[in-house]
Amino acid sequence: MFQYEQEAALEQDREDLLGLLKLRFGDISPEVTQGIYEIDEFDTIERLILVAANAPDYKTFIQELKEGKGSFRIVGERFNPLEFIANNGDSNDK
Template sequence: MFLFEDEANIVDDREDLLAILKMRFGDIPPKIVEAIYDINAYETLERLILVASNVPSLKIFIEELEEGEGSFRILGDRFNPIEAQHGGGGMSGE
């Protein structure tokens, strides 16, 4: 029974991840959708949901997607969703 629940959570997380990407960046290339459907690790999908919610561009998300299961850090301006809107400089306007 626990295996079924894990699989259901993975399916839900895949769909959530794709929904976030579509809301933020529009149409998602089929290769990216396929790569997301190939992920079977719940922790990886959870990390990518956080990444998708915070990166300023799809390009950076794809770079993180290609990192695989070994990447855990989500730090720095690279993960600032406001960065893309303000064209750099951060929140202090520098």
């Protein structure tokens, strides 16, 4: 893959992540958007897409975003959105 193709794919992944966050949690702060645009590694963006899809609330996503590129696993009950909804009735905790 050429450099410009890689950059375009990374840009698309960033947009997908932001779209998913907006769909699940509503408005996203400019700081979070900027932080996502500063990520330049596919593995990190892909992990964050999985986190955004499975995190029960926005706060959990932000914690994972701050973990940086060294983190690679998403495990535990805090990533069970159904459990969170059953206990609290709301998945949009900001």
